[in-house]
Amino acid sequence: MTKLIAFLAAALLSVTAFAGDKDKKDHSMKSSAATFDSLDKNGDAQLSKTEAAADKSLADSFASADTNGDxxxxxxxxTARTKS
Known part of the structure; x- marks a missing residue:
């Protein structure tokens, strides 16, 4: 009986931890979108090097994040850059 209770407790903790990870990922994506929107000063739905310069980390990785080279x-x- 004790082993069953221990197993159920472990299973519940695992499910709870997994659910917490999903919430963190969703929050991260929402934060990324908000950051993108706040950096996009002219509202053209893209970030120029000048706009990206406001975020040092983004400015440092701009060239590698610009996958189509435009x-x-x-x-x-x-978003793809922030998921990594």
């Missing part, structure tokens, strides 16, 4: 970061490129 000199701008789309929201998709920005």
């Amino acid at each position: 000199g701008y970061l789309s929201k998709t490129e920005f």
